[in-house]
Amino acid sequence: MLLSCLAYLAGAVFLAGSALRAAKYARTPVPLRWELYPIPPGAAGQIRYTLAEILLLRGVWAHNRKLWFRTYPFHTGIYLCALAVASLAAGVEWFTEAAALAGLALLLAGSCALLAARLSDPSLKPYTSPADLFNLGWFAAAAALPLAAFALEGAAPASVWRAVLRFHPVPPLAGAGVALAALLAAYIPFTHMAHFVAKYFAYHNVRWDDRPNPAVAAQLLYTPHWSASHIGARDAQTWADVATANPPQEKKP
Amino acid sequence: MSPDRYSALALPQPKSPEEERELVDAFRRGLEKLFRRADNWTFLRPLLISIEHCVRCQTCSEACHIFTGSGRQEIYRPTYRSEILRRLYFKYVRHSRWQGAVELNWKTVCELAELAYRCNLCRRCAQACPIGADNGLVAHELRKLFSQEMGIAPKELHAAGSLVQLRTGSSTGMNPAGARDSFDFIDQEMTEKTGIPIKTPWDVEGADVLLIHNAGEVLSWPENPGAFAVMLTAAGVSWTLSSDLTAYDAVNYGLWYDDVQFARVALRQIEAARKLKVKRIVIGECGHAHKALTVIADRLLPSGLNLPRESSMTLMRDLVLSGRLPVDPARNSFPVTLHDPCNMARLMGITEAQREVLRAVCPDIREMFPNRTDNYCCGGGSGFALMSGRSFLDWRLQVAGARKMEQVLAAFEGCMDPSIDKYICAPCSNCKGQFRDLLAQRGLWKSNRIFYGGLAELVVNAMRDVKPGFIEWEWR
Numbered sequence: 001m002l003l004s005c006l007a008y009l010a011g012a013v014f015l016a017g018s019a020l021r022a023a024k025y026a027r028t029p030v031p032l033r034w035e036l037y038p039i040p041p042g043a044a045g046q047i048r049y050t051l052a053e054i055l056l057l058r059g060v061w062a063h064n065r066k067l068w069f070r071t072y073p074f075h076t077g078i079y080l081c082a083l084a085v086a087s088l089a090a091g092v093e094w095f096t097e098a099a100a101l102a103g104l105a106l107l108l109a110g111s112c113a114l115l116a117a118r119l120s121d122p123s124l125k126p127y128t129s130p131a132d133l134f135n136l137g138w139f140a141a142a143a144a145l146p147l148a149a150f151a152l153e154g155a156a157p158a159s160v161w162r163a164v165l166r167f168h169p170v171p172p173l174a175g176a177g178v179a180l181a182a183l184l185a186a187y188i189p190f191t192h193m194a195h196f197v198a199k200y201f202a203y204h205n206v207r208w209d210d211r212p213n214p215a216v217a218a219q220l221l222y223t224p225h226w227s228a229s230h231i232g233a234r235d236a237q238t239w240a241d242v243a244t245a246n247p248p249q250e251k252k253p
Numbered sequence: 254m255s256p257d258r259y260s261a262l263a264l265p266q267p268k269s270p271e272e273e274r275e276l277v278d279a280f281r282r283g284l285e286k287l288f289r290r291a292d293n294w295t296f297l298r299p300l301l302i303s304i305e306h307c308v309r310c311q312t313c314s315e316a317c318h319i320f321t322g323s324g325r326q327e328i329y330r331p332t333y334r335s336e337i338l339r340r341l342y343f344k345y346v347r348h349s350r351w352q353g354a355v356e357l358n359w360k361t362v363c364e365l366a367e368l369a370y371r372c373n374l375c376r377r378c379a380q381a382c383p384i385g386a387d388n389g390l391v392a393h394e395l396r397k398l399f400s401q402e403m404g405i406a407p408k409e410l411h412a413a414g415s416l417v418q419l420r421t422g423s424s425t426g427m428n429p430a431g432a433r434d435s436f437d438f439i440d441q442e443m444t445e446k447t448g449i450p451i452k453t454p455w456d457v458e459g460a461d462v463l464l465i466h467n468a469g470e471v472l473s474w475p476e477n478p479g480a481f482a483v484m485l486t487a488a489g490v491s492w493t494l495s496s497d498l499t500a501y502d503a504v505n506y507g508l509w510y511d512d513v514q515f516a517r518v519a520l521r522q523i524e525a526a527r528k529l530k531v532k533r534i535v536i537g538e539c540g541h542a543h544k545a546l547t548v549i550a551d552r553l554l555p556s557g558l559n560l561p562r563e564s565s566m567t568l569m570r571d572l573v574l575s576g577r578l579p580v581d582p583a584r585n586s587f588p589v590t591l592h593d594p595c596n597m598a599r600l601m602g603i604t605e606a607q608r609e610v611l612r613a614v615c616p617d618i619r620e621m622f623p624n625r626t627d628n629y630c631c632g633g634g635s636g637f638a639l640m641s642g643r644s645f646l647d648w649r650l651q652v653a654g655a656r657k658m659e660q661v662l663a664a665f666e667g668c669m670d671p672s673i674d675k676y677i678c679a680p681c682s683n684c685k686g687q688f689r690d691l692l693a694q695r696g697l698w699k700s701n702r703i704f705y706g707g708l709a710e711l712v713v714n715a716m717r718d719v720k721p722g723f724i725e726w727e728w729r
Contacts, residue, residue, distance in 0.1 A: 028301060029294035032512075033548045034390070036379055037602035037626045059383030064312035071310070126327075127309035127336055129353035195384045198306040202385025206299045212559070216552045222291040224513075227282070228404035230416065231513050239294070243516035243553070248420040249498070 004167040010182035017189025025201040036207040074110025096158040108143035145177030254363040259648040261370035283402030307386035313378035322655035331378040331388035334368040369395035373634035375595040396510040409639045414506040415514040423468040423502035443479040447719040457493035463531040467539035467682040468502035480709035488577040500525030503542035519550035533561040540594030540681035566606035580715040585615045590664040593628035594681035614715040621660040633687025677705040
């Protein structure tokens with residue numbers, strides 16, 4: 001019962017947290033144009049590009065092949081696990097066991113491979129924070145526990161999740177796996193791992209966005225506080241006031 | 254205190270612990286402002302995305318010509334400076350302790366200031382990032398922090414750059430009267446050289462085209478604005494230059510380091526066009542001026558000032574392909590390779606107009622690889638071509654320019670014999686400055702006759718109505 005509540009609550013936190021993060025970026029001021037080419041032509045081109053990026057990790061394949069072999073199983077594992085749980089919640093069950101098992105195996109392999117790289121690769125190690133190791137370790141544990149439960153308790157992962165979603169009891173190890181996965185899902189939106197949200201804004205609102213935006217007019221009324229003398233920002237001066245002033249010309253003898 | 258043995262800023266060592274603390278405090282205040290909407294609305298969204306979501310997977314590293322050109326020195330990795338800023342952001346702005354250790358002291362501040370000027374802002378790394386993080390932008394934002402909060406910027410860009418432009422009208426220091434005199438001289442030269450009477454029109458109200466050149470061309474490569482005058486005169490285009498403050502010099506160095514300086518220059522350039530009631534502004538062969546006035550200024554402009562802005566690449570394409578400028582490509586019967594300025598290609602998507610012109614006027618084109626939006630920066634981008642002091646020149650030629658020179662040499666493979674003249678077409682003043690220095694340093698003009706110049710010169714050199722020999726093959 002408690003585990004089921006945790007699972008539903010975690011799902012809700014994941015969705016709410018992701019929405020909050022999206023709202024955070026949506027509420028940031030409209031930036032100046034900052035496109036990056038090539039821009040895929042038309043909506044269909046952008047959808048094709050995005051799908052290839054999400055499903056195949058095309059950018060990593062093209063620019064960092066060594067990492068792709070570690071991160072592709074990791075991401076595909078997440079997609080398969082998420083697909084299995086979402087399918088169960090939607091009442092579609094015929095492929096969920098295979099998807100969950102494959103997903104967990106890929107996720108475990110991928111997270112261990114990434115963890116190993118983070119600990120040993122000289123180009124990654126200096127840039128690895130304690131939070132990175134903690135996160136990858138959590139993913140590995142969240143994938144290992146259900147697989148261990150399957151091996152030791154005979155609890156197939158999709159069956160476990162089906163039981164949890166219907167408020168039925170599950171074996172202890174399997175339950176621990178569910179708890180770990182649920183907490184992880186609730187934690188992700190509050191970390192850099194929510195790049196699935198950021199990516200939308202990075203591509204659609206920055207790299208591919210060359211449209212005029214009337215919201216900027218209101219932003220010109222913001223009051224900047226930069227201190228360098230050439231800026232000449234004084235109390236209550238707006239950004240527009242500062243930009244239309246010409247201190248070098250005014251100082252001319 | 255520089256992280257390498259070069260310096261773009263030559264920051265003096267603080268004289269006392271108090272002064273050091275004041276500088277560090279100023280940096281910290283600037284850091285907070287960089288992430289505040291009122292202070293940095295211009296780029297807060299992409300900055301936050303880059304800082305909060307880069308996973309430091311290093312997928313961008315091999316895309317960077319500076320990192321690879323340096324023999325993969327760690328300090329030039331695109332994520333290196335970003336990682337310092339990221340840790341400072343989490344520690345001092347978000348107050349989170351889990352994102353890696355960092356100490357904020359004068360050494361860190363000084364290193365970041367220099368490292369912000371070890372990136373050409375070409376954004377090739379951003380192109381490779383699957384998440385959309387932009388380490389080029391991070392370098393840009395760092396430069397802004399130092400300039401807008403602490404008044405720290407390379408003197409070539411600020412004290413002798415945008416401040417001079419806003420005071421005198423041009424970053425070269427040329428005032429309107431000086432500009433007119435220079436163009437009078439260019440007109441005489443062009444008339445003699447081409448046989449076509451040239452008189453550059455100034456301040457013509459209602460002209461179809463307000464042409465804005467990088468004023469550096471007038472001083473260093475006057476044949477380029479001269480070639481434009483010849484083309485526009487011969488094609489019967491209604492055009493003018495403006496003698497208004499900043500409007501006869503397309504440069505806008507603020508693009509590289511300071512949003513306020515950027516906006517001040519851009520608004521004045523556009524205002525001059527509005528005053529003259531011209532139908533459109535055409536930007537000469539200057540990559541950063543293209544991006545500044547066309548793209549970056551776009552959302553700053555109120556609707557009354559949002560006049561049509563066009564690249565000189567498309568204007569030349571229209572003039573040449575429409576037959577208004579009859580050409581004989583045989584006059585350009587030497588190998589030509591085309592350099593794609595990053596600001597035009599990767600950052601604006603202008604890649605084909607210049608090729609259409611080249612195909613019409615040059616029979617022997619050798620593409621560099623990669624090219625178009627995947628090009629490599631020349632190494633002079635983001636103002637570096639202007640910066641030479643304190644051994645910075647050595648760095649920009651040996652490190653930043655290394656990949657580009659590899660590309661040039663590969664493009665001219667098989668025709669390196671000095672009996673064959675070769676031409677690098679670089680339709681950008683900044684890039685031309687870098688090529689001049691790269692070719693001179695490696696002796697490639699003297700030993701292999703590799704020359705450089707703009708696109709307009711190739712067009713005029715091929716024009717049937719012009720006396721042959723417009724391109725003189727004399728080193729300058």
